[in-house]
Amino acid sequence: MKLLLFISNAFINTMGITQPSPRAANRAAWFIFIMLSTVLAVVATIAFLAIRWASHR
Numbered sequence: 001m002k003l004l005l006f007i008s009n010a011f012i013n014t015m016g017i018t019q020p021s022p023r024a025a026n027r028a029a030w031f032i033f034i035m036l037s038t039v040l041a042v043v044a045t046i047a048f049l050a051i052r053w054a055s056h057r
Helices: 002-015 022-055
Strands: none
Touching: 002 022
């Protein structure tokens, strides 16, 4: 969880967003985690399908 909070705080500080309350910071950390997981899953799926398609040709 500390890694998620670190990543969300880095994002918040980089973008110059006002520091959220602890509860909002936890929600932001989970939201960022879900979005990163989704992006990684999509990239992995596309890579898998591309390799599979290329090996069958």
